[in-house]
Amino acid sequence: EIVLTQSPATLSLSPGEGATLSCRASQSVSNSLAWYQQKPGQAPRLLIYDASSRATGIPARFSGRGSGTDFTLTISSLEPEDFALYYCQHRNNWPLTFGGGTKVEIK
Amino acid sequence: EVQLLESGGGLVQPGGSLRLSCAASGFTFSSYTMSWVRQAPGKGLEWVSGIPASAESTHYTDSVKGRFTISRDNSKNTLNLQMSSLRAEDTAIYYCAKGRSCGGTTCSYFEHWGQGTLVTVSS
Numbered sequence: 189e190i191v192l193t194q195s196p197a198t199l200s201l202s203p204g205e206g207a208t209l210s211c212r213a214s215q216s217v218s219n220s221l222a223w224y225q226q227k228p229g230q231a232p233r234l235l236i237y238d239a240s241s242r243a244t245g246i247p248a249r250f251s252g253r254g255s256g257t258d259f260t261l262t263i264s265s266l267e268p269e270d271f272a273l274y275y276c277q278h279r280n281n282w283p284l285t286f287g288g289g290t291k292v293e294i295k
Numbered sequence: 296e297v298q299l300l301e302s303g304g305g306l307v308q309p310g311g312s313l314r315l316s317c318a319a320s321g322f323t324f325s326s327y328t329m330s331w332v333r334q335a336p337g338k339g340l341e342w343v344s345g346i347p348a349s350a351e352s353t354h355y356t357d358s359v360k361g362r363f364t365i366s367r368d369n370s371k372n373t374l375n376l377q378m379s380s381l382r383a384e385d386t387a388i389y390y391c392a393k394g395r396s397c398g399g400t401t402c403s404y405f406e407h408w409g410q411g412t413l414v415t416v417s418s
Contacts, residue, residue, distance in 0.1 A: 237402075279402055
């Protein structure tokens, strides 16, 4: 099983600031990685797939990069609605796994 | 519009069984890989099980192998999860999730999710 480790656990930032979230895989997943956003009481929303492709309707301020074992999600300028939990997930092989999550909170 | 509607959650005693269902609409169900993902109260996301479009294989996370069985009925646009020997640690919201179209096939990035059904395992 591939373990995904996300860091930091919590990111405290102000609206307008940039955010960089990290996801590290225990072995290579090529570019088979996605990022999700989840708000309280809601199902997750797909943001990024194949490490760097934005899903339908996702604003350009969200970008992803990386391959192999190291990946980042960048939010260029935080909007109030971006304060949420973020998870990475690989689909390189079965079983699929998610990272433990990063909470982006208002400073 | 894609819709995924889970049902079957509830309170069950440890060691008991429960069958979850997910009614799908708004897309060609028989063409997509589907999965179950769960989230324990206050915890992160955990992928539970997945099944390809034609059900030629099934896949599970280690903690549910031998206890859970995923299945699908493409004629009824329904995804199922039969859960047995339930434990307290199985308590979670269970989401049905649809794989994404990827270059003529489907891949397990989850672009559509149901609203979830709560399973509580407690005596």
